[in-house]
Amino acid sequence: MKNTILIADDDANVLSSLQFLLEEEGYQVIPCQNQKQIAIEQARHSVDLIISDMNFTLDTTSGTEGLQLVEHLHQQEPQLPIIVMTGWATIDLAVASLKIGANDFIQKPWSDERLLTSIKTQLDRSSAERRANKYQQQNRLLMRENHPVNSGSIVAHSPVMKQLLNTLADLAKSNMNILLTGDNGTGKSMLAQHIHDLSQRHDAPFVSVNMGAISENLFESEMFGHVKGAFTDAKESRIGRFEMAESGTLFLDELANIPLSQQAKLLRVLEEHQFEAVGSSKTRQCDVRIISATNADLNSLIEQQLFRQDLYYRLNTIELRVPSLVERQADILPLADYFLDCFSKKYHRAKPALSSDAEAQLLHYHWPGNIRELSHLLERALFLSRHDIIEPDQLHLPAKNFGNRKPLANRELLTNKEPLDNQEANNPTNSFNGYNQHLTSEELTLEQIEQQVLKDRLNAHHGNVTETARSLGLSRSGYYRRINKYELE
Structure with a gap:
């Protein structure tokens, strides 16, 4: 993108010469003959640098108008580089202009090489300052939390996450x-x-x-x-x-x-x-x-x-x-291992392992807080563990999100079992207190358990969808997704 330079001089010949020189060098030029025109053009355009004469109409030699203009421009945009030019150069005038915001002082008639070098120097410096300011503000305002759930590699063993990542890889292009x-x-x-x-x-x-x-x-x-x-x-x-x-x-x-x-x-x-x-x-x-x-x-x-x-x-x-995490069963234990590894390194502690009962409890939990909840839970468990094995009691998972059922003691939760026949699955006499007695059985798959919990919990709350979703730790949209998934009415 071309840099835009605004040049201000009451002499039309000077403006024409400067415009020709700068456009030949690839700059976009905005010529102005008075201070009013400068204000108008500056409001219309994003200007990268200003070259201004020190004298306009008030007199011809003092530079007072130029000093006032430089001070005004610098107050408006402190980062905007300004080069001043005059045919009546004095050391005092040069020093005064630099003190109030000018970046360079060039005497007329100018040397093209000297002027172009000054322009490039000031544009490079201004660009570097803007980049530094941008990244400084970005780091200050948007510093990301140093937490594995935000900064780690993506764990994707489940088919649903593998498919999503493949789609994202295509879309990223x-x-x-x-x-x-x-x-x-x-x-x-x-x-x-x-x-x-x-x-x-x-x-x-x-x-x-x-x-x-x-x-x-x-x-x-x-x-x-x-x-x-x-x-x-x-x-x-x-x-x-x-x-x-x-x-x-x-x-x-x-x-x-x-x-x-x-x-x-x-x-x-x-x-x-x-x-x-x-x-x-x-x-x-x-x-x-x-x-x-x-x-x-x-x-x-x-x-x-x-x-x-x-x-x-x-x-x-x-x-x-x-x-959600419950839809990514194959990712739960790899994620748990990843978080334990990250937190062990972060806190300089030996990495503990999960017992088979603890693993089963992780697999059996509903995870209303999803991956974020899993990461915080394992960070806490790392400190609660007194040995090299994390047991279920050190996970402190809330019982309400197990559906009041006994956690599985092994990984049969992930095995493929035959579904309940329709008569058994829909028989209301099998329920007590809103939960089904089959939920304690190790013969059910996760999907069968989840279907039954959805039915019984809705019945327990007398068809109130909002209360049912809240009791399961789900949003309304999350609840309806599960209803549609299992084609439940």
């Missing part, structure tokens, strides 16, 4: 926006990072922002940045998340939490690929890929007029659901 759905704690943020790492944008920044953590009145400032003085507490200019993610990927987590009043502003950026910082009239172009994630039912929110349908269509060029 494109620039289409991707919407990841699924329950909390399923690893959506890690998968978003994975997509970025596999994409052609992998050398550019990956910027993650939790939309639920941004208040409505700070939305524009956080996303688009602000200039100094834009509002009471704006003591310095600040770049927003879109600018941080330039040429890279912007991950919008907790998408459904974007206030309705701000959704139109986000839609405009996605449609037109441009935005303005708060307090600035300059339109900035942006080249950012959007990956978003939510555990909410966006279609339901659209029906309730809490989420814009046009924004939804912009974000879900492709929509993929991330499976």
Whole structure:
């Protein structure tokens, strides 16, 4: 992209000469003959450097107008490089201009080589400062938690995760926006990072922002940045998340939490690929890929007029659901081993093993908190274990998410058993207190157990779906997915 240079001089011949020289060097040039025109053009365009004469109409030699202009420009945009030029150069004038914000001082008639060298030097310095400022803000605001659930490699032994990763690998090569759905704690943020790492944008920044953590009145400032003085507490200019993610990927987590009043502003950026910082009239172009994630039912929110349908269509060029942990049975024990390995290294402790009973308990649990819950549980178990084996009592799994049944003592949970016949499966006389007596049997598969729990729990709550889902530690959407999976009415 060409750098834009604004040149200001009341002499039309000087403007013409400078414009010809700079355009030959590949710069985009904006010529101005007075200070009013400078203000207008600066508001219209994003300028990378200014070359300004020191004298306009007030007099011809003092440089007072030029000093006032430099001071004003520097106060507006401290990072904007300014080169001043004058035919009445003095040491005092040069020193005064540099003190109030100019970056270089060149005497007329100028040397083309000297001027071009100065321009390149100032543009390189400004670019380096912007990059440093961007990464400094990115690291300060978006520092990711040093936790294995966020930063580890992806464990995928289950068919459903292998299929998802294959799909993501193909999609990563494109620039289409991707919407990841699924329950909390399923690893959506890690998968978003994975997509970025596999994409052609992998050398550019990956910027993650939790939309639920941004208040409505700070939305524009956080996303688009602000200039100094834009509002009471704006003591310095600040770049927003879109600018941080330039040429890279912007991950919008907790998408459904974007206030309705701000959704139109986000839609405009996605449609037109441009935005303005708060307090600035300059339109900035942006080249950012959007990956978003939510555990909410966006279609339901659209029906309730809490989420814009046009924004939804912009974000879900492709929509993929991330499976919950109970749908990834083959991944539970490998994930547990991975987390124990990570936490053992982190805390410099010997890595314990899981007993067969502990493994069976992990496999038998419902995991309402998904992978995040598993990681925190094993971090705690590492410290509770006094030996080299972790037993079930050191896992402290809540009994309510076992469905009040005895955990299996072996891995027969994963074996293929014959399903119950329809008469037995639907016989209400087999239930007591909302749970089936067969749940203590080792003859049932996980799917059979889950089907029976869904039926009995709904019966126990007299058909109330919300209470049933809550008692199972599921969201409503998670509950309905399981109903559809087993073709239950």
